[in-house]
Amino acid sequence: MTAITYDEFGPFKVIEVYEPSVGLRGTLVVDNVARGASIGGVRMAPDVSTEECFRLARAMTFKNAAADLPHGGGKSVLYGDPAMPRRQKEELVRAFACALEEVEQYIFGPDMGTDEQCMGWVRDEIGRAVGLPREIGGIPLDEIGATAWGLLHAIKVACEHQERELAGTTVAIQGFGAVGKHTARFLAEEGAVIVAAADIRGTVSCAEGLDVSKLLAIKEENGPVIDYPEGPGVSRGDAESIIDVPCDIWIPAARPDVIREDNVDRLQTSMVVSGANIPMTLGAEKTLHERGVLCIPDFIANAGGVICAAMEYQGASEGAAMDIIAEKLTYNVRRVLDIVRCDNCLPRQAAEEMAHRRVCRAMGLRRWSLF
Incomplete structure (x- = not known):
């Protein structure tokens, strides 16, 4: 594991996941949950270090606080090529979600290499994701921009x-x-x-x-x-x-x-x-x-993406979420x-x-x- 720096803000948890039967390797950093359960995207890439994952999680801690959201910061990395065949990608995403099911302080969201469909798979497995497809009541963050x-x-x-x-x-x-x-x-x-x-x-x-x-x-x-x-x-x-x-x-x-x-x-x-x-x-x-x-x-x-994710988590409509994004970013x-x-x-x-x-x-x- 790459060395990371601990300070008064965290990180609270650093978890490495490995399951060779499906080729699963991943990292989760829950940086700080003082303001509430952490929200952070699942980044799918072959070359993200644990240190980089921590830096991204810390950025989420500050992003969520700056946006005055009731959430802490976290980030996860699923190692692999995001352009892999759909069936293989679905298997990895579902396995990653199951491996982290008990980490209730982390709410999955989309990021580079993952999208609304991936979050739908996560929700199907563990019921804890944002940035979901419209078909299951979500606000598709990437689709609406x-x-x-x-x-x-x-x-x-x-x-x-x-x-x-x-x-x-x-x-x-x-x-x-x-x-x-x-x-x-x-x-x-x-x-x-x-x-x-x-x-x-x-x-x-x-x-x-x-x-x-x-x-x-x-x-x-x-x-x-x-x-x-x-x-x-x-x-x-x-x-x-x-x-x-x-x-x-x-x-x-x-x-x-x-x-x-x-x-x-x-x-x-x-x-x-x-x-x-x-x-x-x-x-x-x-x-x-x-x-x-x-x-x-x-x-x-x-911060628009995570603001929208937090609004979805609270049950807000797409229109209300976009209004809140504009209001918070401007302020x-x-x-x-x-x-x-x-x-x-x-x-x-x-x-x-x-x-x-x-x-x-x-x-x-x-x-x-x-x-």
């Missing part, structure tokens, strides 16, 4: 802070899955210009703007963004070349640590709004802040930027202090601080 809806409202407030209009603003989106594609759609509807999009296969860009409807059609057929049609000004590159595309807003919406100390100087933008969890190292974020680039932290900006981003304006601090510092206070107050009300 809950995280992206929150990003849109975070971006609107950030644009107000920079005294810029969203219409006409140029945007690059790194990661064009469930979060990225809905973000592109929502922003285009507001008049923003999507100048670049990237997925694991490569980057497509055009300074005059890409046709978002064509990108969405490509993704509907499970194609890569580099299948975008040829045209004046359209260029292609590898997956990382999106870092070099000049834009007003750069949105990471894929894997962790895509912006690091060794590539941060390549970014040509005035704002980074994080659709992914932990997409930047702290050093890179500090460098951007010193350059005057506004960075809206991940656990503030991309939280304004609150963080007000602190930044007054204290001249890193936005992440302002956001973490706000979340820390909420978690600490909850811990102070318990007999044991973490359980």
Whole structure:
């Protein structure tokens, strides 16, 4: 097991799961449950370390607290290729759920590599999942773009802070899955210009703007963004070349640590709004802040998905959940930027202090601080 750092917030539990008869290997980190049972996604990938799982769980602790949800933070990783045959994937997801059935402090949700259907399998096995298909009373987070809806409202407030209009603003989106594609759609509807999009296969860009409807059609057929049609000004590159595309807003919406100390100087933008969890190292974020680039932290900006999940867990309707996402994201981003304006601090510092206070107050009300 990769070494992780324990502190006053946790992690409360770290569980490794292994069942060779079905090829099951997984990790669960329940970071902190002082505010309530943890909600966190099941990430399916072959290469996520225990340390990374912990970092993602900690981000969920702060995200849920910052959104003022009655939940702690957790994260789980199911090791494997998410593109494996459906029957094999279903067997692994069901086995993983059964292995963790007794960990009642963790509520399963969708994440990279898992979706509403996977959560339906989990619910069928243990009755404890959010982000469920509509057919069984859920709110399908990825289908409706809950995280992206929150990003849109975070971006609107950030644009107000920079005294810029969203219409006409140029945007690059790194990661064009469930979060990225809905973000592109929502922003285009507001008049923003999507100048670049990237997925694991490569980057497509055009300074005059890409046709978002064509990108969405490509993704509907499970194609890569580099299948975008040829045209004046359209260029292609590898997956990382999106870092070099000049834009007003750069949105990471894929894997962790895509912006690091060794590539941060390549970014040509005035704002980074994080659709992914932990997409930047702290050093890179500090460098951007010193350059005057506004960075809206991940656990503030991309909280729409977990807010929707929590509303579903409480029995709210889809429409009510979307209204709450807009309300909470608008308030939280304004609150963080007000602190930044007054204290001249890193936005992440302002956001973490706000979340820390909420978690600490909850811990102070318990007999044991973490359980």
